[in-house]
Amino acid sequence: MKQFLCMLALALLLPCAALAEGEMVLMDENGNVVIEAVESRSLELGSQGEDVAELQQRLADLSYYDADISGSFGENTQAAVKAFQQDFGLEATGKADAQTQSLLFATLYRPLQYGSSGEDVKRLQTRLTELGYYTGKISGNYLEATRSAVERFQAKVGEDITGIADPDVQTLLYSGEAISAHAKTEVTATPAPDLDNISFLVIEDESLITPTPAPQVAFTKRLARGSTGKSVKQLQERLTELGYYEGPVSGNFLGHTVNAVKAFQTQNGLKGDGIVGEDTWNMLFNTADIIMPDETPRPTPTPTPVPFAITVDVANQVTTVYGRDENGEYNVVIRQMLCSTGTKAAPSDVGEWVLSGRTARWCYFPKWGGHAQYWTKINGSIAFHSVIYNTVDTMDLSVKSYKNLGKRASHGCIRLTVADARWIYENCGKGTVVTITEKLPKDPELVASLKLPALNYGNMLPKETPEPTAEPNYISGGQPPLPLKKLQKGDSSEAVYWMQKKLTELGYYSGKCSGTYLEGTVAAVKAFQKDNKISANGTASVQTLEKLYEKELATPVPAPTPSPEAK
Numbered sequence: 001m002k003q004f005l006c007m008l009a010l011a012l013l014l015p016c017a018a019l020a021e022g023e024m025v026l027m028d029e030n031g032n033v034v035i036e037a038v039e040s041r042s043l044e045l046g047s048q049g050e051d052v053a054e055l056q057q058r059l060a061d062l063s064y065y066d067a068d069i070s071g072s073f074g075e076n077t078q079a080a081v082k083a084f085q086q087d088f089g090l091e092a093t094g095k096a097d098a099q100t101q102s103l104l105f106a107t108l109y110r111p112l113q114y115g116s117s118g119e120d121v122k123r124l125q126t127r128l129t130e131l132g133y134y135t136g137k138i139s140g141n142y143l144e145a146t147r148s149a150v151e152r153f154q155a156k157v158g159e160d161i162t163g164i165a166d167p168d169v170q171t172l173l174y175s176g177e178a179i180s181a182h183a184k185t186e187v188t189a190t191p192a193p194d195l196d197n198i199s200f201l202v203i204e205d206e207s208l209i210t211p212t213p214a215p216q217v218a219f220t221k222r223l224a225r226g227s228t229g230k231s232v233k234q235l236q237e238r239l240t241e242l243g244y245y246e247g248p249v250s251g252n253f254l255g256h257t258v259n260a261v262k263a264f265q266t267q268n269g270l271k272g273d274g275i276v277g278e279d280t281w282n283m284l285f286n287t288a289d290i291i292m293p294d295e296t297p298r299p300t301p302t303p304t305p306v307p308f309a310i311t312v313d314v315a316n317q318v319t320t321v322y323g324r325d326e327n328g329e330y331n332v333v334i335r336q337m338l339c340s341t342g343t344k345a346a347p348s349d350v351g352e353w354v355l356s357g358r359t360a361r362w363c364y365f366p367k368w369g370g371h372a373q374y375w376t377k378i379n380g381s382i383a384f385h386s387v388i389y390n391t392v393d394t395m396d397l398s399v400k401s402y403k404n405l406g407k408r409a410s411h412g413c414i415r416l417t418v419a420d421a422r423w424i425y426e427n428c429g430k431g432t433v434v435t436i437t438e439k440l441p442k443d444p445e446l447v448a449s450l451k452l453p454a455l456n457y458g459n460m461l462p463k464e465t466p467e468p469t470a471e472p473n474y475i476s477g478g479q480p481p482l483p484l485k486k487l488q489k490g491d492s493s494e495a496v497y498w499m500q501k502k503l504t505e506l507g508y509y510s511g512k513c514s515g516t517y518l519e520g521t522v523a524a525v526k527a528f529q530k531d532n533k534i535s536a537n538g539t540a541s542v543q544t545l546e547k548l549y550e551k552e553l554a555t556p557v558p559a560p561t562p563s564p565e566a567k
Helices: 002-013 050-061 075-087 098-106 119-130 144-157 167-174 229-239 255-267 277-283 399-401 418-427 444-449 494-505 521-533 540-546 551-555
Strands: 025-027 308-313 317-326 331-340 351-354 359-364 371-377 383-387 414-418 433-437
Touching: 050 075, 050 098, 050 371, 075 098, 098 351, 119 144, 119 167, 144 167, 229 255, 229 277, 229 359, 255 277, 317 418, 331 418, 371 418, 371 494, 383 418, 494 521, 494 540, 521 540
Parallel strands: 308 433, 383 414
Antiparallel strands: 025 359, 308 317, 317 331, 351 433, 359 371, 371 383
């Protein structure tokens, strides 16, 4: 299904979206735009206000408007709206009604074709040059050479060859998965049957012929309310065959189709959400054991416990994912990651939230500018997502947003590295509890252990680092590393790790046992020294360590058993 058509269909159904980090436009993992609706007023000649200024800014972002961002809807704004409506197949009234605004804030690019000009054409030409499709001048004018380059790209990636860089083509072009002109496309030919050894074929009784099973119908993308196209028609035809759907086979996924999908899911033991994911698709098309509408429903499987819980620690700017222990409690640390929560002026929403399962592959923030990957909704205002990109282009990273990880920097959302945002997107689904708290104590050892590597400007991802050294083997009650030596702030060693573990057992230390002696360890050592009448300076002298390991050092180490002499 074409993303452009999907956006248009959604625009006809939904008013503008306003979500986390300001207004937010979302795209799912299949490239379909998804929008959450709120009310918005129509804007026309004579309108004034902040929403007019935002409209003008968005039109300017898409190269439809080049006048002042004044907040006053004049003739220039009207002409820009008309041009946008014409490009996107809407009635060119010049009035920015809810449909027009919805599509305007949903689309990431304007369609570019022969005769277009502007900075976005320059960017298109630059990207086509990088991929080896274009060798002409970066002029900003979409002429024959640019059209030919777009056609070559479309042919390479299997798109319809139109020479028009519509939003679908541009999304693919700027993605990290764009295929270069020099990449080899492997095509495996189906081998012809070997007929040389067949003398003849006789069919004596047609009733004995077993028809060849139809090939499996591969799942290609998620379908939901608002989807359109051939896949939706295929879905409607199949639901009609099975007796779940009686409406028109229109290719439009609307209310009747949603109800039919829900009925099929409920009858066949699936979650009745009306969304066709891979499980529902395979049950529809690739499973022989389908329960028909008039048969006994298949029991719904017992739900498995939610595997993870998440804590966002604002004080330390760390997000921790916990797994279940043997008692089913969320106490096992699975993953810890530096993050950026909301600034003090726009703090993240403190409290306990439950993930709805709503995600998007990309999101766009029209109010603030910028895009992000792997969006996972937390509540109606905030979400987990990656660091910020200037455009839907993995090479167009806002480097500042990466360098700010570990600091308050967002408008309320929880920013993460791409890898960490993707992990949550792929592993933390509906029902996962997210706790956002400002009450956890400072843990400098934890923060230091999560320090991010420098950025690799070749792929705009963190530089690869060696695998971390395994944690030392601490044995409770065992003898510490000997001989005892003074330990102090800044040291990193196995001896520091043992000391942190021992202080944890005694209740003096609650931070990360990292083997690095920082402020948290200093405070714990001071507390231990004070309780034991030792000069409380936070440096672990030999005297301090002897007192700390008093019981372990009092236990003699058994002498090794001599090996029997060879006879």
